[in-house]
Amino acid sequence: MKLHWSPRSPFVRKVMIVLHETGLVDEVDLSRNVVAVQMPTPEAVLADNPLGKIPALVTEDGRRLIDSRVICEYLDLRAGTGLYPVEASARVAHLNWQALADGMTDVLLIWRTELNRETGPWQAVVDGWRVKVRAAMARLEAEAPEMERMPFGIGHVALVAALGQMDFRWPDCGWRDHFPQLAALAARLAERPSVAATAVEDDQGSDSGALTRGQLSFRA
Structure with a gap:
């Protein structure tokens, strides 16, 4: 399988946690992509997800799955892990x-x-x-x-x-x-372990909080 991936994306992280939980992480090749609404969409991503978003998963039989919710449920069904309760x-x-x-x-x-x-x-x-x-x-x-x-x-x-x-x-x-x-x-x-192994990484070396400091407070 191939996963369009970024270590900064929260929705990719969902998929990565599920891959670790299901034991399928070694069956996926990660394709690093930078995707943002204000940037041109990489052609490789657009080819597998017409919406130009990550994550996108390509299965062994060529099926293209988009959206973390769809991908996570597919992986759980495939492995029978039980992350989606039956009750x-x-x-x-x-x-x-x-x-x-x-x-x-x-x-x-x-x-x-x-x-x-x-x-x-x-x-x-x-x-x-x-x-x-x-x-x-x-x-x-x-x-x-x-x-x-x-x-x-x-x-x-x-x-x-x-x-x-x-x-x-x-x-x-x-x-x-x-x-x-x-x-x-x-x-x-x-x-x-699945959470610790998928901690957010800023592989672009940017100041992640430069724009947001002071913008969000939970004080009454």
Whole structure:
């Protein structure tokens, strides 16, 4: 298999965690790609994902899978790992956590891109994103005890990727000081081998927080 990959992408990290959990990581060749909305899309990525996004996975039989949610479920089904519970209530809980964490990650990524605009960010939009991220973190804090009780699954995978991106791109936001239950859960998840092996790496040597410092605070 071939995976269009970046060590900085939170959605690629989701896939990499699942690859480690399923034992399939050695069956995938990683193709390094730099993808951003303000940059031309690499032809290699566009050939396998018409939306020009990563991750994108090409299977041995040539099937092209796009979006981390599709890829992660495919890998779990293939390996029979059980990251997607069979029992309905647990499955819905994990899928809902994935949707919440993925949605927050989307906001964080597009927010940082907005800060790059030559004319400056659209303040009303930025203010709206700030409200949504705060609300998402509050919901995750409230549900952290339930996540703690649940066996490791796709909801935890998405949460790790979202919080990892927050640490990488928004390093001064101090979220751990305001969400102690979520911080404790994140610390325990960080000890898991699949999570430790996929820590975000800035292989481009940029100042990841230069644009975002002071932009996100959880103070009342």
